[in-house]
Amino acid sequence: MSPLVVREAGVDDADEVARVHVRSWQAAYRGLIDQSVLDGLSIAERATGWRRLITDPLPTTLGLLVAERDDRILGWTSxxxxxxxxxxxxxxxxxxxxxxxxxxxxxxxxxxDAAEQRMADAGHARAYLWVLDGNVRADTFYARHGWIEDGAIKIEERPGFTLCEHRRVKLLAP
Known part of the structure; x- marks a missing residue:
């Protein structure tokens, strides 16, 4: 098995980023989001969106990284x-x-780790992220990496479902 490589995503990665996105939602959010919503997720639609975001990123974006092993994308972070x-x-x-x-x-x-380093290198002293309520696996992962709940909550209405999330924060290394 070859080593894990973390690199910047390119437009040619959009299909694989979308595949990971959909499969991850379908597994991690089972029982937390209506199953019909999860079943209706489209890799092709997500890939179109990712191609657009990779080609024309948001003005706030610092990076979209993929983790790859043996020419297969295993995950991503934006x-x-x-x-x-x-x-x-x-x-x-x-x-x-x-x-x-x-x-x-x-x-x-x-x-x-790579995202934290990039954010710190860009001059950010702190970072935050949102976790879907009930996603114990993610909460455990973030807690192990020093991300602490700060009590903030967010409710986001999406077509056909509602996301209830809580925020975690972390001081970044200089």
Missing amino acids: FGSGRDPDGLADAEVYGIYADPDAWSTGAGHALL
């Missing part, structure tokens, strides 16, 4: 300047997902 309206002007991990077959392989750890 991150940048904070987008929350509550005045928290820190960095934000927009998303971090690993293919369920890659859970507990070190891919998520490598991605989170």
